[in-house]
Amino acid sequence: xxxxxxxxxxxxxxxxxxxxxxxxxxxxxxxxxxxxxxxxxxxxxxxxxxxxxxxxxxxxxxxxxxxxxxxxxxxxxxxxxxxxxx
Numbered sequence: 024x025x026x027x028x029x030x031x032x033x034x035x036x037x038x039x040x041x042x043x044x045x046x047x048x049x050x051x052x053x054x055x056x057x058x059x060x061x062x063x064x065x066x067x068x069x070x071x072x073x074x075x076x077x078x079x080x081x082x083x084x085x086x087x088x089x090x091x092x093x094x095x096x097x098x099x100x101x102x103x104x105x106x107x108x109x
Contacts, residue, residue: 026054026072029081031099036074043096044068044075045082059092 026032030046032054044056047067054075057067064087080099082092 025049026075026077027081029084031078031080031082031096032056032075033078034070034074035076037070039068043078043100044070045084045092045096047084057092058096059089063089064092 026046044058048055053069062068
């Protein structure tokens with residue numbers, strides 16, 4: 024499954040199950056994601072793509088900061104079911 028940069032995803036497995044994250048990149052068969060809080064942009068997480076569920080939402084990664092990312096994911100998570108990122 025291909026993940027485009029900026030796609031909002033939901034973690035389906037692991038300690039972060041149910042959390043919303045944004046795709047930053049793909050490398051070596053893994054997807055690099057961040058949420059702005061537990062995984063800031065300068066310390067992203069490497070996730071197996073089968074543990075992620077795509078949403079139909081996309082974010083622009085230009086001039087994205089951790090605070091903007093947290094706020095955006097929190098606002099978008101209110102329109103989805105699942106855990107909120109605060």
